[in-house]
Amino acid sequence: MSHLASPATFIGADAQLAADISTQLESVERRLYEVTEQTRKLPDTTSKHLLAAGGKRARPNLLLLTARLGEADRDEIIDAAVAVELIHLASLYHDDVMDDAPVRRGAPAAHEVWGNSVAILTGDLLFSKASGVTAKLGPEAVRVQAETFERLVLGQLNEFAGPPEDTDAVEHYIQVLADKTGSLIATSAQFGVMFSQADQALAEPVRIFGERVGIAFQLADDIIDLTTTSSVSGKTPGTDLRERVPTLPVLYARAAAADGDVVAAEVVELLDGDLSSDDSLETARAALAAHPVTARARAEAARWADDAKAALAPLPEGLVKESLFTFADSVVSRSA
Numbered sequence: 105m106s107h108l109a110s111p112a113t114f115i116g117a118d119a120q121l122a123a124d125i126s127t128q129l130e131s132v133e134r135r136l137y138e139v140t141e142q143t144r145k146l147p148d149t150t151s152k153h154l155l156a157a158g159g160k161r162a163r164p165n166l167l168l169l170t171a172r173l174g175e176a177d178r179d180e181i182i183d184a185a186v187a188v189e190l191i192h193l194a195s196l197y198h199d200d201v202m203d204d205a206p207v208r209r210g211a212p213a214a215h216e217v218w219g220n221s222v223a224i225l226t227g228d229l230l231f232s233k234a235s236g237v238t239a240k241l242g243p244e245a246v247r248v249q250a251e252t253f254e255r256l257v258l259g260q261l262n263e264f265a266g267p268p269e270d271t272d273a274v275e276h277y278i279q280v281l282a283d284k285t286g287s288l289i290a291t292s293a294q295f296g297v298m299f300s301q302a303d304q305a306l307a308e309p310v311r312i313f314g315e316r317v318g319i320a321f322q323l324a325d326d327i328i329d330l331t332t333t334s335s336v337s338g339k340t341p342g343t344d345l346r347e348r349v350p351t352l353p354v355l356y357a358r359a360a361a362a363d364g365d366v367v368a369a370e371v372v373e374l375l376d377g378d379l380s381s382d383d384s385l386e387t388a389r390a391a392l393a394a395h396p397v398t399a400r401a402r403a404e405a406a407r408w409a410d411d412a413k414a415a416l417a418p419l420p421e422g423l424v425k426e427s428l429f430t431f432a433d434s435v436v437s438r439s440a
Contacts, residue, residue, distance in 0.1 A: 118423055125168045128176075132164050132185045139186060139233050150218055150226040151233075154193050157209035162321075163188045163292040166431060170293045170310050172424045174302025183237050184295040187249065190234035191288055195256060197227030202260070203347050241299065248298075252291045259284030266350070273355050278319060286318030293317075309418045313428060316412035321435040323405035326351040328438075330393040342389035346379045352404060356397035371395050405436045 136155055142148035164185035171181045199205070200213040201220050207213060215223035231253070238249045259280050267276035293314035297307040329344045330353060344351050354375060360368035374388040392398060409432040419425045 118427070121172075121423060121427065124176075125165065128168050128182065128185075129161060129164060131182050132161070132168075132189065135182060135186045136189060139190065139237060140230065146218075146222070147226070147229060150214060150222055151229060153211070153214050153217070153226075154196055154208060157211040159209055161189060162435075163192055163289060166289065166314065166317075167292040167296040169424060169427055169431065170296030171300040171302075173297055173306055173310075173419070174300030176300055178300060180241055180299040181296070183241060184245070184299050185292075187234045187237040187241070187245075188288060188292045188295065190230050190237065191249070191253070191256075194227040194230035194234065195288075197223045197230070198260075202264075203343065203349070205343055205347075245295070245298070248291055248294065252287045255283040255287035259287070263349075273350065273358075274352070277350060277352060277355060281319045281322045282315055285322040286315035289318035289321065290314035306419060309415050310428075312415040313412045313432070316408050316415060317432050317435055320405050320408035320412060320432065323352055323401060323408060324436045324438065326353060327398065327402050327405065330389055330398060342379075342385045345375060345388055345392070346385055352401040353392055353395075353398045356400055357392060357395060360395075360397055368395060368397065402436075409433060409436045 137152065140148075140151040140155060142151060167185045167188060168176065168181065171178075196208060197214050200208055201215045201223050205213050213223070214226060218226075235246075235249065238245050259282070262276070263280045263284065267273050290311045291314070293310040294307050296302075297304065297310055326344065329341065329351070332341065345354070357368050357371050357375070361372045371388075371391045374384075374391050377384060377388070379385045379388055412432045413429050416425055416428055419428075
């Protein structure tokens with residue numbers, strides 16, 4: 105099985121809470137392997153490829169945490185955590201094909217091993233498995249999952265299409281992140297309340313929290329792509345730049361260049377050049393990372409995390425709320 109991140113990474117230092125969630129995560133992990141089991145060797149191997157590569161299990165962690173606003177030991181909680189992680193895993197197979205990313209979680213991306221077609225079909229297979237698990241949770245869960253899946257796809261499509269004419273590029277990008285990343289993290293937080301029989305009035309605050317944390321999470325990824333080595337992050341540094349992904353530091357750099365920032369204009373010239381060689385990519389990456397726009401983007405990630413915490417005002421004071429605050433802080437302070 106994969107190595108799980110310590111729950112304390114996400115939920116603070118309470119030893120008992122961390123131990124309880126860790127135990128539940130072990131159940132989630134077992135169920136993930138059971139659900140992805142296939143009788144034929146190829147789909148069985150490909151389905152477990154990214155599962156075995158590890159990951160933080162951030163979405164199940166969040167779901168198991170918000171479930172503690174109600175009865176966290178209900179069987180539905182484990183199924184819901186499995187469903188959201190399957191959706192996330194499925195999306196990674198597709199993302200890596202579209203991004204032509206060679207590495208995921210320190211392992212070769214699935215399309216590098218089996219080709220694009222197998223990777224895409226494996227993602228589809230995992231989506232179908234997620235739907236099967238969600239169906240057991242009832243029609244409301246199916247409705248929420250369907251809306252989440254729609255947002256995931258629209259986020260990817262809108263990222264591919266780029267901002268419409270006369271649309272602010274940064275606003276467009278934030279909406280892409282809200283759909284592509286925030287929607288599933290929001291659903292994870294919401295499911296924890298829905299299936300723990302907690303006060304259902306808390307479902308919307310934690311959903312908003314999750315979406316804003318998701319935006320902060322992806323903005324932090326933008327920074328990690330620029331500033332962290334592959335041995336730490338499991339991704340090749342500068343991958344987003346090579347794939348011409350308009351991340352927030354890049355958007356800020358272009359705006360600064362348009363406003364007359366000479367250094368930013370030099371950075372943009374590097375970004376728009378041939379980045380096929382590792383040397384040219386590293387030169388562009390280092391130049392962008394050193395420019396103040398990257399620090400500005402880091403501050404924007406922190407602002408979204410603060411906005412996420414503000415959404416939790418209706419929650420009762422206590423360990424769950426404190427831990428959600430820690431969760432929000434952790435997504436922007438991480439290095440991988």
